[in-house]
Amino acid sequence: MQTPDENELVQKVLTQVLKNNVVDNKQKVGVSRLSSSINGVTEFIGTAPIGDTIGMAIANVDPELLKNLHVDHPYRSIGLLSARTGAGPQILSMDEAVKGTNTEAISVQMPRDTKMGAGHGSLIIIGGDDVSDVRQAVHIGLENVPKHFGDVYNTDAGHLELQYTARASQACNLAFGAPEGKAYGLIAGAPSGIGVVMADVALKAANVEALSFASPAHGTSFSNEGILHISGESGAVRQAVLSAREVGLKLLSQLGGTPTNDYPSYI
Amino acid sequence: MQTPDENELVQKVLTQVLKNNVVDNKQKVGVSRLSSSINGVTEFIGTAPIGDTIGMAIANVDPELLKNLHVDHPYRSIGLLSARTGAGPQILSMDEAVKGTNTEAISVQMPRDTKMGAGHGSLIIIGGDDVSDVRQAVHIGLENVPKHFGDVYNTDAGHLELQYTARASQACNLAFGAPEGKAYGLIAGAPSGIGVVMADVALKAANVEALSFASPAHGTSFSNEGILHISGESGAVRQAVLSAREVGLKLLSQLGGTPTNDYPSYI
């Protein structure tokens, strides 16, 4: 079906083409940046080159704001990783970041976003007693983001996401109930039915524990994904993830297009 | 207003044009397929030519997955109809399918999707004791989908959806509370205010029962639709649907564009 906006977009594109402002448009492409601040805005830390991901930190949060932030633990200093596209990649990225710094994830929120896509964006809030720890954690998180997009595969019709860590930390625990210190895997497919079949394949492929299964009406923000969270022995979790990916790639291809990842697979 | 992504899309389009990979893109267009399986993936049943709709079945669901699926009744075999765009069309399609087979709809979920649109996608899970019944039901459902897009009308600004059945079955009952065996009608408009006016016209046009009215904050997944569900005598339900469609087409046109259906009207 032709989605409502497309004619309007076609129209805008043609207008742009007639204007011949290709150069002007080229200048609009976002670029990754990592700087300690932008003129006067000390909160800015940097951006990741994918997912419209921005990292920021507040050295001393206003108490009125902190009261209204719905965070698990109040901290003087908070860090923010915020993205239009992607929740798993950013959460796994921050999971490694909090592991290596004196910080803690205090809120993980998943807007229904990905621009035109079927999935989530993300807002991850971390806390620390020292803003330098918080800034360092957000730095590390931003640097990890591309790696964790390595097993995100997109087509016009949908996407797959696979994540794996041999040792889950506190962010994965807060976001997905992953037991800390144990291997954790995320298996997602969109449209959501593809995620259901991937989940079935994963659980049959290896002896892993199903932590939960999220779908449009249960545990997602109404995204069109089926998402299985698994835990267990690292080899088994990895095997389950790889088996699900193989089937997911074949299923998603049936809706047209070749599933493509923007960064090399890391699993 | 210019929505955030459009410049980026314009940019990507121009890049593509410069690359001259039109042919390459052409190959990416999704095509409908109905096959018993794809190399090794026995779960695949087929796709519908609209809505990025895919049909699958699992002969023997993993018990761990079944526990986490939030379905009404557990079945050894489940079928899946999953789509990026459209809930009503797929639900009505499966309503006829379960009617004619020894299967039952056990979960109907509506993600906030339709890609850039104002409405829902869908995940419909059916169950049966015999996987061949389940596969047959999904087959029938996929074949019904285009017909049930016949009264979905799109413009750049929004859409209308009308559905009608002289005899609702178990899927419409589970999804919308439609009394089984009685005529059922669905009347939707987006932006949602158009659906409010259509609902008012429908209820004044014929003696029908209002089962419920869904709007962005009540009974939708935050979609931008006003959706009336009606039941009653078949002639009255059909008359109410047709009256609402006439007014809806005029209202939606006021936002620009001509409301267009991709398949012939069936009501």
Next chain:
Amino acid sequence: MQTPDENELVQKVLTQVLKNNVVDNKQKVGVSRLSSSINGVTEFIGTAPIGDTIGMAIANVDPELLKNLHVDHPYRSIGLLSARTGAGPQILSMDEAVKGTNTEAISVQMPRDTKMGAGHGSLIIIGGDDVSDVRQAVHIGLENVPKHFGDVYNTDAGHLELQYTARASQACNLAFGAPEGKAYGLIAGAPSGIGVVMADVALKAANVEALSFASPAHGTSFSNEGILHISGESGAVRQAVLSAREVGLKLLSQLGGTPTNDYPSYI
């Protein structure tokens, strides 16, 4: 990341280009209109030139519909302002409208929309004893909409929204808990983390009261926004809004593109 639809859009665009139906597309562009009715549809009032915003009124609502509308107070006559893109602009516009007419806002709903954007659309229902009052209020609301898009700034990556009124009325009270008669300010940023930093800056910039802070998982419809609602002395509220805007513009720019408003700033 390349969002799922883009190749499909590129494909459609190229097809359109080959068809050379530029003129045909041009005719599809929506235009603003303010008319008392369209042939036979007395409910239509008009449209605003932005946000796919349409205004309608029902002189005598069907009681069955009214029962299912989830409105605070039942009225014989209701007015509707409904939009694909924008909640704040339409709510502030209707806030002024109900102030000047004998009407009351009885429902404010925020779908997760803005087409491809990160924010909300809106459905605002007002009630009155006399349909002429209701129609007048919707008229005024439609005319106010462009002004209240004056401090909505968009890029490919996200958006900012600022609203300010020296004297909040009943619509802002119903929608955001703004004390009537006092100054009210709305400060929003997307991706949502930008809204968090803007909120912190606003609360530190002036002595204002934080009414609430909304984020993807708290108080939004899963939009990717951080939204602060403030109240207080008019000079202080305005100062807080302006300080947040300055920082928000710098942060959003870091994701690429120049934040642009479609109408002149009014704050």
